[in-house]
Amino acid sequence: MPLESTYDDVSTAGLQDLTEPSLPIFKVERVQLQFSISSDFVAAQVANNVLILALSTGRILRIDLDSPGDIDDIDLPKKPQEIGLIRSMFLDPTASHLIITTTSAENYYLHTQSRQPKSLSRLKGVRIESIAWNPSLPTASTREILIGASDGNVYEVYIELSNEFYRREEKYLKAVYRVPDGPVAGLWVDLFPNKPDGRRVILATETRLFHFTGRIGRPGQEGSGSIFTKLFETETPNVHEVARDSKPMSSSLNVSPDPSGVSSADGDENERSYAWLCAQGILHGKLWTGPASTGLGSSIFNDSKMLPKNKIPPSENASGRRKPAVDPIAAILLTQWHILCFVGARILAIQRLDEKIVYDQVVLEPGDTMLCLMADQKKNTFWLLTTREIFEIVVNDEDRDVWKIMLAAQKFDQASHYARSPSQKDAVATASGDFLINKKRYLEAASLYGKSSRSFEQVALTFIDHGEQDALRKYLLVKISNFKKAYVMQRIMIASWLVEIFMSKLNSLDDTITTKAQLIEGTNTAETKDELGSIRKEFQDFVNKYKSDLDRKTTYDIISSHGREQELLAYATAIDDSNFVLSYWIQRERWQEALDVLKKQNEPEIFYRYSSVLMSHVGTDLVDILMRHPDLNPRKLIPALLNYNKDNNIPLPKNQAARYLNYCINQLQSRDPAIHNTLLSIYASHPSTSESALMSYLAAQSLNSKPLYDTDFAFRLCIQHSRVQSAVHIYSSMGEFSSAVDLALKHNEIDLASSVADRPTETDPALRKRLWLAVAKKVINQQGVGSVKTALDFMKRCDLLRIEDLIPFFPDFVVIDDFKEEICSALESYSRSISALDGEMDASAATAESIKNDIKQLNNRYAIVEPGERCRVCQLPLLSRQFFVFPSCQHGFHSDCLGRKVLEGSGLTVRGRIRELQASIARGGRREREARELDALVAQQCILCGDFAIKLIEEPFVTESDDKHEWAL
Numbered sequence: 001m002p003l004e005s006t007y008d009d010v011s012t013a014g015l016q017d018l019t020e021p022s023l024p025i026f027k028v029e030r031v032q033l034q035f036s037i038s039s040d041f042v043a044a045q046v047a048n049n050v051l052i053l054a055l056s057t058g059r060i061l062r063i064d065l066d067s068p069g070d071i072d073d074i075d076l077p078k079k080p081q082e083i084g085l086i087r088s089m090f091l092d093p094t095a096s097h098l099i100i101t102t103t104s105a106e107n108y109y110l111h112t113q114s115r116q117p118k119s120l121s122r123l124k125g126v127r128i129e130s131i132a133w134n135p136s137l138p139t140a141s142t143r144e145i146l147i148g149a150s151d152g153n154v155y156e157v158y159i160e161l162s163n164e165f166y167r168r169e170e171k172y173l174k175a176v177y178r179v180p181d182g183p184v185a186g187l188w189v190d191l192f193p194n195k196p197d198g199r200r201v202i203l204a205t206e207t208r209l210f211h212f213t214g215r216i217g218r219p220g221q222e223g224s225g226s227i228f229t230k231l232f233e234t235e236t237p238n239v240h241e242v243a244r245d246s247k248p249m250s251s252s253l254n255v256s257p258d259p260s261g262v263s264s265a266d267g268d269e270n271e272r273s274y275a276w277l278c279a280q281g282i283l284h285g286k287l288w289t290g291p292a293s294t295g296l297g298s299s300i301f302n303d304s305k306m307l308p309k310n311k312i313p314p315s316e317n318a319s320g321r322r323k324p325a326v327d328p329i330a331a332i333l334l335t336q337w338h339i340l341c342f343v344g345a346r347i348l349a350i351q352r353l354d355e356k357i358v359y360d361q362v363v364l365e366p367g368d369t370m371l372c373l374m375a376d377q378k379k380n381t382f383w384l385l386t387t388r389e390i391f392e393i394v395v396n397d398e399d400r401d402v403w404k405i406m407l408a409a410q411k412f413d414q415a416s417h418y419a420r421s422p423s424q425k426d427a428v429a430t431a432s433g434d435f436l437i438n439k440k441r442y443l444e445a446a447s448l449y450g451k452s453s454r455s456f457e458q459v460a461l462t463f464i465d466h467g468e469q470d471a472l473r474k475y476l477l478v479k480i481s482n483f484k485k486a487y488v489m490q491r492i493m494i495a496s497w498l499v500e501i502f503m504s505k506l507n508s509l510d511d512t513i514t515t516k517a518q519l520i521e522g523t524n525t526a527e528t529k530d531e532l533g534s535i536r537k538e539f540q541d542f543v544n545k546y547k548s549d550l551d552r553k554t555t556y557d558i559i560s561s562h563g564r565e566q567e568l569l570a571y572a573t574a575i576d577d578s579n580f581v582l583s584y585w586i587q588r589e590r591w592q593e594a595l596d597v598l599k600k601q602n603e604p605e606i607f608y609r610y611s612s613v614l615m616s617h618v619g620t621d622l623v624d625i626l627m628r629h630p631d632l633n634p635r636k637l638i639p640a641l642l643n644y645n646k647d648n649n650i651p652l653p654k655n656q657a658a659r660y661l662n663y664c665i666n667q668l669q670s671r672d673p674a675i676h677n678t679l680l681s682i683y684a685s686h687p688s689t690s691e692s693a694l695m696s697y698l699a700a701q702s703l704n705s706k707p708l709y710d711t712d713f714a715f716r717l718c719i720q721h722s723r724v725q726s727a728v729h730i731y732s733s734m735g736e737f738s739s740a741v742d743l744a745l746k747h748n749e750i751d752l753a754s755s756v757a758d759r760p761t762e763t764d765p766a767l768r769k770r771l772w773l774a775v776a777k778k779v780i781n782q783q784g785v786g787s788v789k790t791a792l793d794f795m796k797r798c799d800l801l802r803i804e805d806l807i808p809f810f811p812d813f814v815v816i817d818d819f820k821e822e823i824c825s826a827l828e829s830y831s832r833s834i835s836a837l838d839g840e841m842d843a844s845a846a847t848a849e850s851i852k853n854d855i856k857q858l859n860n861r862y863a864i865v866e867p868g869e870r871c872r873v874c875q876l877p878l879l880s881r882q883f884f885v886f887p888s889c890q891h892g893f894h895s896d897c898l899g900r901k902v903l904e905g906s907g908l909t910v911r912g913r914i915r916e917l918q919a920s921i922a923r924g925g926r927r928e929r930e931a932r933e934l935d936a937l938v939a940q941q942c943i944l945c946g947d948f949a950i951k952l953i954e955e956p957f958v959t960e961s962d963d964k965h966e967w968a969l
Contacts, residue, residue, distance in 0.1 A: 023396045026338075026349045026359040031390040034068055040387040041371055045091035045098070048378045050112075051390075052098060054086040060100070060110070060117075074115050076100070076108060090131040093258075093377045096139045097159070101128040109169050111161040112139075118161070122173040123147070126155065130253070132187035132201065144227050146176070146201070148184025153177075154203065154232075158223045171223045177232040181205050186253020186276070192292040199231060200287075200296075202274065204253035207244050209276050209283065210237040211297025238297025240304075245279035249328055252277045255287070256334040257377045273352065275339055277332045281309040282339060284352055307339070307355050315344040315362075331373040333382055337398050340382060342370050347384065347393065353405040363391060407431055412448075426453045437462065442471035450478025473501045480546060488549075495549040496558065502539045503562040509535065539567060543574040552577075578603070582610050591618045598625055604632050611640035619644055619656035627663050634664045635674050645682050652693045658682050676701075676709040684717040684726070694718075694726045702733050863887040872944060873897035884935075886942040899938045905948045910937060 043054040053061040058080045062072035076083065084104035091098050098110040100117060105125045108117035130148035141160035148154055154177040159169050186204035197218065203210040214235035219225035256273040275284040285304025288296060314323045327344035334340075338358065341348045345368070349359035364370065364386060371385040382393040403424055406415035412432035419425040429452035436445035442463065449459045456479065463472040480494045509532040513525060543550065552575065559568045565584070572580035578601055585594035594610075595618060601607070607626065614622045626632060641657035652658055661679040664670040683694035698714075701707045711730055718727035724747045731739045863885045869878040871894045878885075882895040893901075899918075903911050917934040921927055943949060958964055 024359070025396055025398045025400070026340075026347075026361075027394045027396070028347055028361060028363045028384065029392050029394055031392055033390070035071065037388075041385055041390075042387075043086050043089045043100075044372055044374060044383070044385045044390075045089045046374050046376045046381070046383055047091045047093050048095040049376065049381075050091075050095035051383075052089060052091060054089055054100070056080070056085055058086065060086075072115055074110065074117065076117055077119065078106075088128070090128065092133040092137070092142065094137050094139060097133075097142050099128065099131060099159075109159050109161075114161060118169045120159070120170055121168055122170045123155075123157070126153075127151070127183075129183045129185060130187045130204075132189040135189055135191045141223070143222070146187050146189060146228065148187045148203070150183040152179040152182060152184060152205075154179075154184060154187070156226045156228045160223065172225065174226045174229065176226060176228045177203070179203065179205055179208070179210070181207055185251035188253060188255050188274070190272075190287070190289075192289055195292060198292050199228070200289075200292075201228070201231065202253065202287075203237075204251065204276050204278075206249070206251040206279060207242055209240040209253075209278075209301070211239075211300060212237045213292055213294055213296050236294065238294070238301060240283065240301040242278050242280045242283075247328070249279050250277060250330055251279075252332065254332055254334045254375075255377075256336060257375055257380045259336070273334055275332055275334050277329060280306060281311070282307040282329070282332060282341070284334075284339060305355070307350065311355070312341065312343055312348065313357070313360070315346060330370055333373045333375050333393075335375075335382065335395055335398060336380070337402060338395075340373065340393060342373055342384070345370075351401075351405065353402065354408070358401075403428060410435060425451070430454050433459075442466065442468040443474055446471040446475035447478055450475050451482060469501060469505065473498065473505070476501070477542070480549070491546075491549040492551055495546050496551065496554055498542060498546075499550065499555055499558050502535065502542070503559060503564055503567065505535055506532065506539070506564060506567065507562055536566070536570075540570045540574070543571050547571075547574045550575075578606050579609070582606070586610065586613055589617070591621075595621050595625065598622075602629075604629075604636075607632055608636045611637050612643050615640045615644040615656070623656045623660045623663075626660055627667075630668055634661070634668075634670060635672055638674060638678050641678060641682075645685075649687055652683070652686055652688060655682065655686075658693075671708055673708060673710055676707075677713055680709050680714050681717055684714075684721045684723050691723055691725050694723060695729065698726060698729050698733070702729075707733065863890060865892060871897055873901060884939045886939075886945070889942050889945045891942050891944050893943070895938070898943065901943050902938050902948070905943070905951055913937065 037055065039056045039059075041053055042056050045052045049065045051063045051065055053063070055061070058076045058078075060074040060076070062074060064070050076086075080086075080102075083106040084102040087101050087103045089098060089100050096112045098112075099120070100108040100110065105127045107120040107123040107126065107128060109120050110117045126147070127150035128147055129150050132146040132148075134143040134145055136143060142158065144156055144158055146154055146156055153175050155173055156176045157173045158171040160171060162169055182205055184203060185206060186202070188200075188202040190200050192198035192200065197215045199212075199214065199216050201210075201212040203212070212231060212235050214231045216227040217225075217230035218227065254275045254277075271289065272287045273284065274287050275282050283304050283306050285300055288300055288303075290296075309329060310326060312326055312329065314326045317323055329341050329343055331342045332339055335349075337352060339350045339352055341350065344362075345364035345366075346360060346362050348357055350356065351358050363384065368386045368389070371387055374383050374385070375381070376383075380395070382395065384391040384393060399418060400420075403415045403418035403420075406412070406418060407428055412428060412435070415428045416425065416432070419428045429448045433445045433448040433452060433454065436442070436448065446463070446468075459475060460472060463469070463475060476494050476498050480491055480498070483491050483494070485491075509528055512528050513532065550571075555571055556568070559571060569581060569584050571577075572584070578597060581597050582594055585591075585597065591614070594614065598606070598610070598614070607629065611622065611626075626637070637660070641660065645655070645657045650656075658679060661675055661682070664675050665679065670676075679697065680694070683697060686693075701709065711733075715727055715730050717723070718730065724743065728743055731743060865878060865883075865885060867879070869892055870876060871878050871883065872891050873893055874897050876894070878892045878894070880894075883892055884895055884898055885892040899914065903914060906914070914934065914937055917930050917937070920930050921934065941947065
């Protein structure tokens, strides 16, 4: 059966090949000191990148590893001969506080800002074996710390640097606990999350490990009293005990360094690990921080594992053979994932998760003695110190193989978390899927298989063979999400298959609900309906996300074959197939939904296609939408508007077709004759008898130089629908006043005909009179009593009509007495006109006689030239040569002076003609005729009195040739 292989087969095959080549995890490097030393090292500590070395001479070297050249050289207050050699040192994680103890049980305190160690007099005689620093990581003082002594006592002390001579550094010292079985090899104190008064204390001896959990006391002022007394007095510890070995062994308690941005195996970055070196080996586990109860220690000890000392391979002798006995473990350290052990002259690194040795290297030469192993809790650096040399244990990428260990332990989530390369993640996903398939957890397996490289066909057939359609759907969803966009065919195939699976699932659920068939055990109809809604929502999310991977025709065919209309709509909406969505809602007469879809459209063809049916049912809302789209071509909406108008007898103020056309004309300034003709047709064909709307439109159009509608079409419509007033208006706008009056009279519209007859006022009075005569004839010919009187009153409405104009229209039997008064008035008017004409004729005769006399007098005109008369131009005597005298003004000019002035002031035409005549006379042409014409041009008018003088207004008083100083005052 596919994918039926067991997990063990997968976890052990080929995982080693998936490890990426890289540097070794551990490497021991010798540190080259930048200074020379004259004595051996006796103790060392490192914290926060500060290395402190103690020499056998009593000197203490404090080195900042960030600047190794900066070294503090510190001496103890007394010589080693007085207080003994430095036995050990204890440095807090911040490198702020250092406690030094000697072989003579003398203890000193050194602050990071001081170079003078202070004697701790209250601790005199106490052989310090271990210290638990305050978890608050103080700097100015140590705050409350616990000290483990070689006699089994545990002291609480508060140390603060003091510059006063008589003041002790220890604010107080109190013994808070005692273990009867020897020295306190290790102490650890930490906090519990969200419990400021909660503390955990771990105490280690050679054979027992104590775990205290409880609340501490709170004195009135910090440093005024013990806080751990309450915890030790009230709480009973959880104890883990091992048998004592016959041979003396080292014992210590180690806690893993601060996390360096790497989450722990269980996903909690705040959990530390611990390791206790005891007679039986190394007990190690997680320091859970919750629940903070008295049973927490038992849980930790139960979950811990003992690494027996016999699991450590024996060292090799000088010949390369294994020693028969195993060297004892001299010291241990904890990294984030490994236990570092110093055995013989070797450094071993043991993976805590599976207790496999990953590093085993001899680092010391024969004769060298290991002094200590130490770790920088803050910086995650690890050090090995001998009496003469310093080694750094460099850790590189130590969690690289964690994923394989988690995979072997069937902790798939953790394995996936630590897997890095795609091949590693694939191996984890494949193995996880196989495991879940064997456990029949198909849905979970589907998610993992979707991320693996397991054969697509194999996985799909597995789910099909087991009838797990839901798992298959989930697998395909994960698979398509992992395919790149470039895999077009694969994505289309999977997406189409998913549509088929979704439809089958929905049909199955619908059938279950409809037929009320026996449901799956543990379910009911309500749950099935909820599942149906969930699957439908899942399908909608699927098509929205992968619509680009679905072939439109194929998808429509699949969904249609299952009869899933709602899903068809969901798909059409997702791909923005507005035609389908609109058709869907319109077919079901869901007008509001159709309008909601239409509001979102910008494609004009959509509006043109569906406007007819929507106009007939929701015309007002449709027109609102159309008016928000000025980019539409109103001409293409005319069929919908006419169809709406044909089927609806709505009053014109509420007519939506007319509303939209008026919007196009008034707002969009449409000049399309089709739009105007359509609006005119709607107005004319409306069943209402009122012509006010039509006349308003025609009046507005009459303001244009040329109407935008087809006048012939408009006139035929008006005649067809008996819109006489409008038809007359159209005739009038065309200037066809006679036809307009005839049409009005044909329909007995006397007042309308009269208003038209008055239009040609001053332009054509004869036409106006002819029109009024036609109206008058209609009035006179109307039957009824008093028609003569009515005709005579009508005559007064036009000033051009006279009684004699109307007499021919009266019937022969009309008695003259009926309009005798009008005839008399007319005769009197004629008499007055004749008298006025006689007066005008007499005045004309007198005017003619006066003109004749003036003509006779012109022939006898003359002017007297005095002997001293001078030319008005050159001021020389006028009689000296040929001259001209103007009798009306008595001004005289020499002919040449006058000609020159006329040439200067005349236009181009006159000037050219004068020169032609002068040239012709000079050549001896026809002198008399040309001389008369020349004289007529030159002596046409006096240059001082006529138009020539008026033109001189534009000339300046002072010319360029004049002396301007003559005008000075």
